[in-house]
Amino acid sequence: MQGRWGAVSGRILQAIPVLVGVVVISFLLTRALPGDPAVQFAGAMATEDSIQQVREALGLDKPLPQQFLIYVGQLLQGDLGRSVSTGQPVAADLAQRLPASLELTLTALILSCAVAIPLGILAATRPGSWIDQLCRVLVTAGVSLPTFFTGIVLIYVFYYLLGIAPSPLGRLDFIYLDPPRVTGFFLIDAALDGDGATWVGALKQLILPAITLALFTLAPIARMTRAAMLSALSADYIRTARAAGLGRGKVLYGYAFRNALLPVVTTLGMVFSFVLGANVLVEKVFAWPGIGSYAVEALVLSDYAAVQGFVLAMALLFVLLNLVIDLAYSVIDPRFGSAAQ
């Protein structure tokens, strides 16, 4: 047990240089962006003077190292700065938008797992069969579609042509009011509030974007499940279990699948962080008020604080995600953190 906690706290320590690197790179990257934010924000009819005023107001007239020190100083006080384009503290913006992205991403992943894992298991139990090949072709087709294209086609078919899906207008149709904010996840908040109609409304809005993202993530999860299941099923302990007369379900799920879960969890982590990035496109298509669209906007406008804040938040999320994976690992695999591994 001690080994596990040791390993987890080791991970936290390892995360520190990563975060430092992220801070530095995001700072440099924003400064390398073309376009002068002062010009951008000075407004339509800006004159030289007003541009200069804005530049001073934003602190952009100072030399870079000094700007960096100021930025780091603010960070250390937990201040992510203020987005010029939204006028809000970046932290507030992110807190507002992150749950939207997370809700979408998690729903997509759950959906994807619900399809991909059984598919992977099915393929692994019949390797080389036509079912296996079909699974391979299907999931590969899913990952081959650009997400924005899938999204648009889905909207066209299900909303415009068939009228089944609700209008792709973000998280909730305007006939509903946002549920009282507890977690920021509408499904959870609406459930906590006991508001069935809003819950269904939020779910309806989620379906198309979640499917769009899920289609894209089927392939890695299904492929990894298949590969992991195949290697688990060919392991000696499976033969032992079968020779001891254990039932098929117990062998497949209790023995093989739990072992196969380890690489699948790793893949899930990678897919999660990948999808959070890919959200950018889907959010744009579905008018989803998440951090992806926030980041694009900020990047286009050279909104330094917003870009930096976004990147830092994502990096923290990434570190957190790795911790969660490690914890999941340590739950699944007793060897985790011990010298044997």
Add this chain to the structure above:
Amino acid sequence: MTEAHLTPARSGTVAHILYVLRENPVTALSFALFGFFLLSALIGPLLVPYDPLATHADRVLSPPSAQHWFGTDNLGRDVFSRVVVATRLDLVISVAAVALSFAIGSVLGAIAGYRGGWTDTVLNRCLDTIMAFPLFVLAMGIVAALGNSVANIIYATAIINIPFYARLVRAEVNIRREAGFTLAAKLAGNSDARVLAFHIFPNALPPMMVQVSLNLGWAILNAAGLSFIGLGVRPPTPEWGIMVAEGANYIVSGEWWLALFPGLWLMLAVFTFNLMGDGLRDIVDPRRRT
């Protein structure tokens, strides 16, 4: 005994490739498709019926027909010609990006995996740092900062893919660092660098081939995504991503062919690359030979 023994027989390689293709129909299909794309990249521009850049005010947005198989776009350009001609650019982007990340990732990963110790630790932290960025957004940032040219799209795509190769090579090298054949190679008088380059690294190739094939697909999707955001290749150069992104605006108004055909083509290309992975791995893996 002849000199020929010193290199594996050529005919054996061809036979092996044929075997791999015959064994799995899906793999064979993917290689056939790849050949098709390669061909359209090489000679497509010579064969297309129209100049992909020529605008025709009189046949704007005409639906697919015998003259225009994929219809025409908002400037009356032939979508089919544009789709075919775009193949070359898209292949160049993805192949160049993947080649770059393959090369850099391999060198970094191989050194880290072989040396271990602090070299490894430093590299790992650097890779973690890159991975901690949402990759697509990082690519966007790089392209936005450097400007949207083909070269910069390639660099951005390469940079975000480097960690995958480096990690993979590192792991593969690491498990072979103490392998018997590594020690044997040292006994045979190979310096560390030679052992790494000629004995250990080639053994990491099979799993890397799968990664390469996946990445070729990703690279195209990545470029398409950048185009969708407005950070893509310069107009009027035909490129699948831009065509889909621009065509997307026309779907609801009924001009579905603008996005659909480039979209399907793009999907088919990515699909081909993704499916090729297993076949490529089997081809470079001598253990699959019989």
Add this chain to the structure above:
Amino acid sequence: MLSIDDLQVAFKTRRGEVDAVKGISFQLARGERLGIVGESGSGKSVTSYALMRILDAGGRIKAGGAVYSGIDLRKASESTMRDIRGREISMIFQNPRAALNPIRKVGHQIEDVLRQHARATRQDARQKAIAALEAVKIRDAAARYEAYPFELSGGMCQRVVIAIALACDPKLLIADEPTTGLDITTQKAVMDLVDGLVRDRGLSSILITHDLGLASQYCDRIVVMKDGLIVEAGEPLRLFTAPQHPYTQKLVDATPRRDVTIRALLPAEARTPLAPHVVAPQPLLQVKGLTKTYAGKSGPVHAVKGSDFTIHQGQSVGLVGESGCGKSTTSSMLARLLDASSGQILFRGEDLARIPAAAFARHPLRARIQMVFQDATDSLNPRHSACQSIAEPLKRMTGLRGAALAARVAELARLTGLPEHLLDRFPHQLSGGQKARVGIARAIAPEPDFLILDEPTAALDVSIQAVVLNLLADLRARLGMSYLFVSHDLNVVRLLCDHVIVMKGGEIVEAGPVARVMDAPAHPYTRDLLSAAPQAPVAATPELPEIRLHAV
């Protein structure tokens, strides 16, 4: 009790159907201990899997069948089979660590079986599982119940596997090479345990092994298999003294035992006279205070604690000891693949320990010291053909190129008895013995003075081992090399070596001429090793002093 009649098993593979078992028949009486012996790939395991109907996908029973206590095992329904497995017939496998689910507590794994066969309820499962662990004489069974496989030693893992197999009181126990991968002393302990349990409970058992010596020690009757067929069956003593089938004869011959010469391992027709080798008086290699300490995760690991020994020109020195005693570490240091923590390696008076391992690759003495590795598969680059592997040291160290190189490779192949047409093949296309030959050819390519052999035959069948050992003996005589021969098998060492060093826990506990050490072991540990080696029932063998081994 079990009767097998013309059992045929086939596998669907890339290249059509492969007949793995081509029609075998035998009977097993209640309480009988049957041994199945045969070289790798002869169909021993497949036979047992077919009995249990746990063949891999693609495998099927083509014809014939097996009847167990009146139940037709071929036709029985899957649910009947599930009841039979574990409750009537049980199996234990080689490589015990891999045979246990790595992420499940061993106690729970035993419970799974008990619950499956309704031998325990939720309430008493734990207690019964602990009882099963106690039955296999695991110390502190209640605590081990909570352990994961990675927390147990190999011997303990095998005991757990046995506990799982015997938890539901089966009537028949099939043990498929239960001791491969275990230390020689552990092997003995495990076999004694299984044998004891089988006898106590009056079970029938089938022991599958390629070691004729082991089978004869623990079985009442032995079946010899070759290429999917039974070639001979009979009592151990009869098989050893009067083998009928030439294949059995070959196996018997190849089994290392006391009081035979190395040539006697070979089939009679191959027993050419062995040229004597000359041991020069001057030392080739002097090792002084050689020490290696690894920085392990939990404190330093003292792998080698100050070894001193000398090897003369032309001399073969055996290095024996159980797993982990530092044999490989010592040989790696001598081969200059590993830097010593301290000590001297004087090669013809030059201290090699002072040259860093990383720089030694380009040292002129590199060619003088070569090594053959334990695992032939692992030691060949999977991407290099046999020819490329052999040519590699020649290209690097002798600068041979082109036709001269090809000629030399061919010569080496001839010298090691590797058919020339195999030179184009990749390692995975070669058999174990062929791979061993490639490894040897490569090592002797630069004509070294000193050759280190790290268990070169451990992964080979006895008959191939016999050939390889003879090859080594011939090469030594022809090329005048000195050997350091690492092994855990004293019988093998005795055949090839003049001198032997016994290591334990990183220290040399005994050293001396082979005959002296083997016949009059001074150190108790040497005696343990000697008695643990399975002994073939040779009629004229004098009784060895019986030594009890400690329980694991």
Add this chain to the structure above:
Amino acid sequence: AGGDTLVVVSGQTINSLDLHRTGTNRASYQIAVNCYDRLVTFGTKDAPGGGLSYDYSRIEPELAESWTISEDGLTLTFKLKPDATFQDGSKVTAADAKWSFDRAVSVGGFPTTQMKAGGLNRPEQFTVVDDETFVVTLDRPSKLSLPDLAVPVPFIINSTLAQANATAEDPWATEYLHKNTIGSGAFKVVRWDQGQQVVYERNEAWTGGPVPPVRRIIVREVPSAATQRALVERGDVQVAFDIPDKDAAELAEKLTVFSTPIENCIHALCLNSNFEPFQDANVRKAVAWAVPYEAIFNAAAYGRGAPLWGGSEEITDISWPRPSQYATDMEKAADYMAQSAFPDGFETTLSISTDLAYWMEPAALLIQESLAKIGITATLEKIPGANWRTAALVEKTLPMHLENFGGWLNTPDYYFFWAYQKDKLFNSSNYYNEEVERLTDEVLHVAMDDPDYAPKIARMFEIVLEDLPRIPLYQPALNVAVHGADGYQFWFHRQLDIRSLKTVES
């Protein structure tokens, strides 16, 4: 959406409720329009493309009941409506007007610049006479001053409330106004979800005009044009504001679409005189004759807006924007090219902005193709939105580029002031002509009915159309599709004035 609620979709995102704040984007101006009042506003007339439009020629009261202009034109005296109240019920006083005007001229950036256009530079120019009398003193008389009080910028803020929320670092309460509307306008913002929606609710006590017909209006922000279109087409929303020309053209067949040519706005091809080829008058003319106007108007604007080519060379009136005398004539273009210093053509870049790619890209592609025929090889360069203003307007380093300036105050001289005078922001061609410089200065503040005015303006037109630093392409339109709504009115500020919207059964 029920009868008393109306839903609008728009592609734009509001980023502040305070127009004066640094960084506030254009879309946010609608808050100032709908939630605040100005002293005066413009009248209403029928728009050329159907529907209603503001009327620049008529100034009407909003918060001011009446006003007088002194003889010398230097003093404007406003009488505030006595019953005008802020949304919190307090009375609108002259002090509020002064505080608001002081704020506009002091915060810097865009509001201050815009105030300057009307000659409003310093707080000292604004005086409170009594609660209901407010005086603005000008440095010189200008025809732009009064109209400049009707633009969104000088909106009147509840100064008591604002000052209560001001701090020493933030004397103008920007922090508070960023998130709160404290005006006297027709609507108040009851809810603002950034990046998603703004919910307006009617102010029943509004005195600035007739009380709006719809109680609640939701403005949803939907970035995707295709989605906007689908929504309005299916009737899920009643108004789609500022939709692309193509959608407008196609939706017009099914729904009511208002495409109002934007006054004083021109999409133009600019030739930067800092680059050698464009210093050659023949080259500029060759380009002007080579531009495929018709094709551009169709491909980039789908025929929405108004053509600005093929006009007569003789200038008889001063209506603006004015069609140029140029049209597509490749022979003339080739002739001019042959006479130029570059008979064999030259290479250049044609820059466009990613943000405006929807019209710039097709236009640029067509221009590129056409120019190739007279030997000019133009490489297309797409500049990211963030860099566009810097490169095109501030640094003015783009050789050939597309541009779309539109002036809020609808007079040609105001356009010239920004687009043709040396070093002015929108003079991205680096154009300098002494006479234009002088004439612009002369007419800028002169009343339009002054006898000198028209001849001077005509002369200015003549010069710039001969010199061609900016080649007019067409006058763009602002497109609004409605489905179950009515009462749309076009405004120069190109934001949706929701005050006049009403629902109709469809």
